[in-house]
Amino acid sequence: MSSFQLYSLWSLSLFSLISPALSAECRPRAISVPFKSHTLATKSEVRGLLWQIGGPNPQNITLMPSAWYNETYLWGSLGYCPAAMSAVMCSTYRGGLYDRSNSQTETDGPNMIAHTFDDTVANWTRDDVRLSDNTSMPQYEFAMRTNSVNSYVHKGEVGLAKTSTFIQALAKDDKTSSNSYSFFWGNEVSNEPRDGSLTVGGYNQALIADGPNVTVSFTDEVKCKEGIIVNITSLAMQGKDVWEGLPDLRVCVIAATSNIMSIPGHYWDPIQAAMGVELTATRNGTASSHFYNTTLVKPESAKYTGDMSLSINSVSTITIPNSQLLFDERYIATTGLIQTRSEAKQIPIVRIAAGDGMMPRIGGMFFSSAVLVVNHDKKEFTIAPAATKPAAAKIMAIDTANACIGEVKVAASSANPNDPKQSGTSNGGSNPGSSDVPSNGSGNASNPPGSSVSSSTSLSKGAVAGTVVGVLGGLAAIVGAAFLLYRRRRANAQPSELAAFRDNQDMPAEKYAYHASEMYVESESDKSLRHEMDGTGRPHEIAGTAGGHGGHMERV
Template identity: 25%
Template sequence: MSICGILYAVCTPLFFNLAFAQNSDSNCTFEPVSIPIKWATLPNKGSIRGGAVSMGTPAQNFSVLPIVEINNTYLFQRFDGCDITEAACRTHRGGFFIPEDSDSYKSDIAASPTSPQWEASETLTSGGIGSDSFVLNGNTTISQFPFGVVEKEITVNHAGGNGQASFGLGRNSTILSMLKSAGKIGSSSWGYWWGLDGATDPAKMDGNLVFGGYDRAKIKNPEKNHTGKFTERGLCPQGMTVTFNEIRLNFPNGSQPNLLQSSPLQACVCPQCTNVMTLPYDPYYARFETWTEAVAINRSLGINFFDMMYHVDEVYQGDLTLVLDTGLEIRILNSQLAIPDLTIGGDGRIDGNMSVRDLTLYSLQDINRFDMPRLGRVFFTGAYLWVNNDEETFTIWEANPTTESELVSVTEPKSHEECSASSQLIGPSTTPTGTATQAAGGTSPTGGTLKGGAIAGIVVGVLVALSLFGFSIYWILAKRQTRLAASAPDYVDSYPEVDFHPEKRKQQVNAGTPLVEMWGAHASEMRGDMASPQELYSERDGGPASVHELPSST
């Protein structure tokens, strides 16, 4: 590598670190911050899926979910009351923050938080507030980041009883505001793809959460999207609603009946919810079970909490296509729709029951029958979400499942006016693809224009080279690599090691739950001999009259 290249690699992150200590009005370097969404390994050797980050000195690892109902970030402290053991509770919470184990933690014991970055509209009724060093990825650390430390639950309005560590990504998000004020990102926007979370290798892939932009590689067709405006919270605490004209069952035989028939259905976007969506039992879920000839045996009490549970040889074998009122179609593959039941064992590790499947649909009935349907994170295995808090809009595209990344920086109008196009510097991407920059004046981002980052890097390198010797550069580079290796979260990149104990699980379902061969041992479209083939649904409950079973060959 040339001296200029080495200088640019060293000095770019040094300038960013300086920005947090002393904000500069002339800082126009905007680079999105990407956080992997994966099964993150915790100190108890358990793992749970979410954004992989760390807090404190030395680093304590966490798995964090994006929550739009709140603005501040919350971690849980040690507690044994949320699950069967403390170890299980630690996994459930996405990690415990232990203040006394961090040399850099500062507790804010004032009646009102003294940190100007804390969103003061949120008041905890239990727990406390502090600040510490927050590592988002190997290149981005926020010193003295304010966050809530809670025990039993996040006791603020609209938190929705979320039980895992949470990024507050609401309209006045603390973390987005701090990154934006420091000049790291150019807008309070964020992109989100949950990734693929099935049981077999082809059905597994890490997702990502992008602050200050979105990941264009994860979007199948940027021109084809659905864009909506924020709404009053009301029945939708997230303030983002969509309308579906169709929800199609994609049976293996090619038939595609519409669950909604002729009635559109409105739903609320809930990125952290544990399913594809929630559906009123009457008439939609009742119609689903009639057409699939499948009867739920229970509800999951594991990671996919309260989703519907079926015997493995009776669960629906097709895909699900959701069609928005703008015509955008999102298809959820069966590998994401019907998955093994996963629970957290007493040692904090994941236990799996392969004799049943959790269908990631939630039937709204009894006391919940009037709730507004919600779109959860499994919907975002097939869709990509971009939320623009500055413009108060959100955009949904069909997702392009890929491990490649092309981060696009979005600049909100005020920042864009302050920084002329020629002065915007684009820092080097940590991925093989380039980074693009775009003004967020339109309703949805569809592309970007590459800037002269390489030229700017050379200029910076030449200026610094005047005051540094070659050996000093190599020494700084080596020190930086050591520091990043020590501070970056240490996480696994794959599905967790699952402990399958059918003999232990069969008592938790119905007594008649059969023991079956492992995943993939049978052709997925086939059912057992006790019932007619699942893909042929009847005309009951208003099913299309044009679909019939094939006549016999006699």
């Protein structure tokens, strides 16, 4: 274990022990909502975070978590889908289409307002929003896209960046007690599906496996607007480091994309050789819409039975099981349903074209085997290995104001989130999706994810309380020693641990997605399928006409 990891364990464990004794009160609050397949009005099931918008009959919209955006962006009734898609296919592709004309609670109508901190212009409106745990956000402001942006994130997105209006709205309504969140994708492609979750205000400790994890400060870098950057220092398949001899791969974490990772071709080649797979002929072995541009291989070549293990910053190892690495191709059928076909096997890895300029990335499906914990208050994030088996949730809420962490009880997801009768409104009372009462009734903090202690060495809650009292006499010395260790470690930190090095800030902004012509030779039959722009993930849109059909500009 590295000295950096020891610092992480010691400092976070110390924090969890002493923080309740130092605070006048501890009122941790958090909400947790599922990230899973939800039923849309078209009866198709689409994975994401469920928002029920409007009334009296709320419209189901599924959203992806965005670490870059501060606002919420979704798709209106026009959809702006590829021309070959039917209306029901478009609804699935977009994660649902919000029709303001079908809502009696929508108030402002579409207004063209520039929200400069997201570097985009869109149609903005307000409507009542309810999450799947019945948390209500009356007259929440959100944006409807005015044109197609990119194919990698083709659903709506809820912004979770440092000035997130979503997180601020929850905090203002006293539902959360910190500017933090955690995300777990779950599993949608194996025979044993598993729900994921987004926890705002803390994290689900039951999702985090024992073992080392990585905590890193945010990086201010033009090529990764999310600011979440780590190094992949090795990649093992069946016990062999197939990236041996290659430089560490510096990656931007973008959990909104539906893939495990996006990597340059010379990093893909040894993976392909280890798996022994052969690309399909169509689109040079890439998917067209669902799990966009991930790799498709011939089924007769898909004989690999091993897993794939990635080392993050030479500290934490994340293992992607075979069932989530190689599976039957997923696609959107003409009925709008997401179906599978055995004519091709899918590997959720994107191969970056040579000369593209895209920074390599870790995508959302990586977090089927890991948990992302973001703490904007401390300007840092943690990546931890995920527990392989489901367990009862243990939501740990961070109370930044009182410097404490405590377990809270949160409401379960609605049994039937599509039933308009279950739509709730804010009444000023307690929020069913959050709690300010620690489940143990004491307000004592429990170990945050950085501690990663096993059950054989962790202290019981009663022992934690006793330790708090016992350590007060030597508190100053302990804190002083921890601070000196912190400064010493920071002074000698390696770039892979703290992401201290930066790219040239004068470099042009990267493309979020690359054009299809850079990836494959397009056949005549394929051309009818591709009206959506691959675009950039840093859209610089110009408002369209009143009908929303105007063009847009994008930085390249």
